[in-house]
Amino acid sequence: MALGKLSTGHKVAIWTVILVALDQIVKMLVHANMEVNERIEVFSWFNLCYVENPGFAFGMQLGGGSEGFDWGKVVLTLFRIAMICALIYGIRYLLKKRDEVPTGVIVGAVLILAGAIGNVVDSMFYGLFIEAQGTGFLTGKVIDMIHLPLFKWENCPSFLRFLVGGDGYFFGAVFNVADAYISCAVVYLLIFHYKFFK
Template sequence: MNLKKISLLVLLLVIADQALKIWVKTHMHLEESITVFPDWFQLHFIENKGAAFGMRLSLGDTYDWGKLLLGLFRIALVSVIGWFTAHLYRSRPDTPKGVFVGLALILAGALGNILDSAFYGLLFSESTPYTVAEFGGHYAGFMMGKVVDMFYFPLFQWENVPRLLEFLVDRNNYFFGAVFNLADAYISVAVVYLLVFQFRFFSK
């Protein structure tokens, strides 16, 4: 698997992520849900300040330094993984294709959420529960855009949740309560795959 194929894979994954986010942003109301499969899978439109799986992050009232730091961290992460991928390709010809696919997924996921933060605040007016987002309005500056999340799997209600496990449920006590996007899924799948199936390669 050469670097051109890896780059093409990253590009296609980012396009898929952004296409879905833009469709949700421009066709759904904030907090609106569309049932895909009854009782367990919905498209549920929410926005967050940049953390994965709908988690909220803020370290300031007048300027969101936490969001800026997260954006800079993601940019640094993309740079390091990009360099590492090229390094493996040039210096380790025995690298399995699966490793490159996993790294491409992580790159695409990080890039997808970087694009949200970097440009959505410049391209879209602010979403509200009552209006569909439109192009052209400014509700935030560069790197201050909100990340669009939409995948929601309310599998079952879990009453009397232990405090340590509250992060696994939403405000209605549904498990799994997180709302996430394709970029989050890329990263999660890639990390699990690399740890489970490519551990032997990295251990060398």
């Protein structure tokens, strides 16, 4: 069957799988070829930096548990799974209203879904398969590797400090391909499709 003859729902599923696979391939290449906390400067404004993130955005974490079991991580992973289910439901709803929904909204939703799935795969399974993590099912760390120290921001307002790394550079966080999918999709939807969400 030619790709053009597939239903929009099938195309959404195929693109989601491709995007998740790309994210996982990049993470496995980083894991296989770099040491944790190793940094490779590609350009002055672009580094590869292998980080195992135990939390969520910008390394924030929920409180852990006692006896070595991280209940905070389990709650975070289960919350992510619930959000994926909600996204799938939302995309199915958008596809049913296809004539009223701009293609860009569906593209943005697919990017967010693929990013969420990519990070949940890490949380669910990497603790089982990556020995260095020493964690278990639902408590794996997310592999991050993209660092963009774009410029020095010494007088950053306190409410924006989370955007600046310990070295004083904006953008301080290390993130991954899945995070980039989500961030780019949110910015794209806010800029180009904000009227759809009114």
